[in-house]
């Protein structure tokens with residue numbers, strides 16, 4: 438029965454494609470068929486994709502792919518590798534196929550900005566219960582950082598001798614309050630209670646880097662890289678771990694300390710933030726910048742700080758000599774006249790010496 442149903446579904450998709458080509462399908466079909474508009478759109482997308490994927494269509498027609506598997510595999514396969522996916526897909530769960538589809542597409546910095554723009558934390562009182570209720574959403578890196586820190590604090594909370602364990606949900610709530618109290622008492626050592634808390638960004642051989650399975654734009658990975666430690670994992674052709682290399686900081690701890698000591702605060706003029714600070718590459722590594730003191734400056738950290746507004750992630754560039762107290766200027770990367778003027782000011786003396794220089 439399942440096989441027959443699935444085979445019929447493939448024939449239905451072929452018919453939908455024909456109607457679609459004749460412009461006979463729109464969202465109103467949802468009402469007629471008693472399905473959601475989203476379902477109609479997904480069905481049309483599957484029907485269109487299937488046209489260029491004959492091997493997958495054949496496997497589906499033989500009843501070997503569920504509707505959910507079919508909807509995802511057409512997002513993963515293209516004409517060059519569809520014969521391989523036709524063999525593999527019946528053994529993959531729809532969730533794994535969906536994850537693969539997400540990983541295949543490296544998000545743009547605009548995608549990351551859209552995600553960031555959707556961040557929120559709402560609180561409202563439930564007066565009958567006397568409880569403050571929370572609801573919110575945090576984007577990729579912020580979300581992973583929040584989850585990691587709360588989890589580590591909660592896991593570190595042990596019951597007093599003779600007392601039972603509190604549930605993980607209760608300890609997570611306590612972890613949140615511990616962070617709030619630490620801030621209120623102006624203590625900054627809340628993170629010292631979670632030794633070795635570090636965010637893991639997976640950088641695969643091909644495809645985008647991910648944090649907890651969520652793909653990140655390349656520019657964002659580069660911004661994170663300056664404060665990263667890299668642990669190389671050697672994998673075989675199936676992606677299975679063969680060996681783990683020595684963990685090393687991208688910018689050495691010594692250079693980082695020297696930069697933080699030299700700067701002491703965010704180096705954006707007018708910004709008084711003294712922490713948390715990130716070490717920022719004035720000229721990004723991918724543009725040929727180095728890991729030396731003259732190319733590094735402290736800026737206030739994270740997506741909410743100045744770091745996220747700077748290249749390669751943001752539209753601003755901090756330029757000049759960080760070793761001088763007023764040596765840095767902030768410019769927009771698209772402000773060519775200002776960049777040209779800065780280049781002239783910083784050119785070697787001989788280049789500026791005109792006929793009357795003597």
Ligand SMILES: [Zn+2]
Nearest residue numbers: 703708737743
């Ligand atoms: Zn700042």
